[in-house]
Amino acid sequence: MANVASTYSDPIHIAVIGGTGLQSLPGFTLAASLNVDTPWGTPSSPISVLHHKSPSTGKDIPIAFLSRHGLHHEIAPHEVPARANIAALRSLGVRTIIAFSAVGSLQEEIKPRDFVVPDQVIDRTKGIRPFTFFEEGMVGHVGFADPFDEKLGAVVRKLGHSLEGDNVHLHDKGTIICMEGPQFSTRAESNMYRSWGGSVINMSVLPEAKLAKEAEIAYQMICMSTDYDCWHSSEDVTVEMVMGNMKANSENARRFVGGVLDELSKEEHTDLILAKHIEGQTKFAGGITAPAGRKEAAKKKLTWLFPGYFD
Numbered sequence: 348m349a350n351v352a353s354t355y356s357d358p359i360h361i362a363v364i365g366g367t368g369l370q371s372l373p374g375f376t377l378a379a380s381l382n383v384d385t386p387w388g389t390p391s392s393p394i395s396v397l398h399h400k401s402p403s404t405g406k407d408i409p410i411a412f413l414s415r416h417g418l419h420h421e422i423a424p425h426e427v428p429a430r431a432n433i434a435a436l437r438s439l440g441v442r443t444i445i446a447f448s449a450v451g452s453l454q455e456e457i458k459p460r461d462f463v464v465p466d467q468v469i470d471r472t473k474g475i476r477p478f479t480f481f482e483e484g485m486v487g488h489v490g491f492a493d494p495f496d497e498k499l500g501a502v503v504r505k506l507g508h509s510l511e512g513d514n515v516h517l518h519d520k521g522t523i524i525c526m527e528g529p530q531f532s533t534r535a536e537s538n539m540y541r542s543w544g545g546s547v548i549n550m551s552v553l554p555e556a557k558l559a560k561e562a563e564i565a566y567q568m569i570c571m572s573t574d575y576d577c578w579h580s581s582e583d584v585t586v587e588m589v590m591g592n593m594k595a596n597s598e599n600a601r602r603f604v605g606g607v608l609d610e611l612s613k614e615e616h617t618d619l620i621l622a623k624h625i626e627g628q629t630k631f632a633g634g635i636t637a638p639a640g641r642k643e644a645a646k647k648k649l650t651w652l653f654p655g656y657f658d
């Protein structure tokens with residue numbers, strides 16, 4: 348990228364992870380494009396640092412933007428380097444992530460193009476994705492009862508409701524089924540997920556949400572429904588259907604994300620975006636391995652992510 352800075356010296360507290368159909372965030376000033384290397388490899392894409400003018404203070408707020416499937420959607424859901432993504436963002440100072448996802452609807456009332464701010468997740472991935480920073484001689488167990496950050500979720504929901512009107516419909520809660528993919532579900536699976544109380548389905552919320560929790564980052568996903576999967580009497584999901592609905596509603600998706608960023612950049616949310624309410628929890632959750640049993644290589648990687656936590 349010509350004439351764009353490759354370094355950025357100030358900490359960046361807020362990130363947006365874009366998914367299918369949201370590979371960039373137009374309308375912001377690109378201040379830098381960062382290639383970050385981590386002990387878990389390189390992220391899905393260079394991290395764009397975007398300047399967002401806070402409507403309340405007039406100051407430029409830096410936002411980190413990362414495209415989950417790469418710049419050209421070349422990374423399959425099971426190949427997303429989620430540990431590198433989360434580690435890279437935390438190393439830049441990020442403590443708040445708004446993640447965007449195109450999802451299938453498992454409930455009649457969640458219509459294609461509706462937004463859902465989920466509050467729960469059911470894991471249907473197959474254990475083939477690396478899903479923790481704690482392994483190989485450093486054990487850690489963080490709580491995951493509430494996979495999304497409730498304080499951040501409250502801000503996102505309030506903002507989403509303020510946009511509701513003819514074209515924007517928001518569902519305040521919901522359970523995401525996270526399947527492995529990349530093939531879509533069978534009809535029997537789709538019906539089983541409905542019987543479990545699933546609201547929507549995607550292939551991306553895990554392990555992203557688990558790793559954000561381990562990294563003490565407040566994380567909330569915003570879902571946009573693109574199809575009725577294959578349980579409904581309407582047409583079965585296809586990539587064309589997903590992309591078509593994403594494209595048709597991309598303006599609303601960007602308004603939603605932009606509005607959340609406006610809200611988060613208010614002074615009253617300073618502690619929230621720094622995730623002060625969850626700071627330090629991983630120091631204890633990850634301190635279970637007695638110092639004598641800690642393996643040097645694992646400790647070194649974790650120290651890169653959490654300087655001072657496990658020395």
Ligand SMILES: CSC[C@H]1O[C@H](OP(=O)(O)O)[C@H](O)[C@@H]1O
Binds near residue numbers: 416447551552589
């Ligand atoms: C192209 S349909 C399946 C694909 O779309 C969703 O992507 P994302 O969550 O990154 O928006 C879903 O999770 C699958 O990866």
Ligand SMILES: Nc1ncnc2[nH]cnc12
Binds near residue numbers: 449451452548589
């Ligand atoms: N039906 C579906 N299943 C899984 N992921 C999806 N993303 C969008 N629609 C989906």
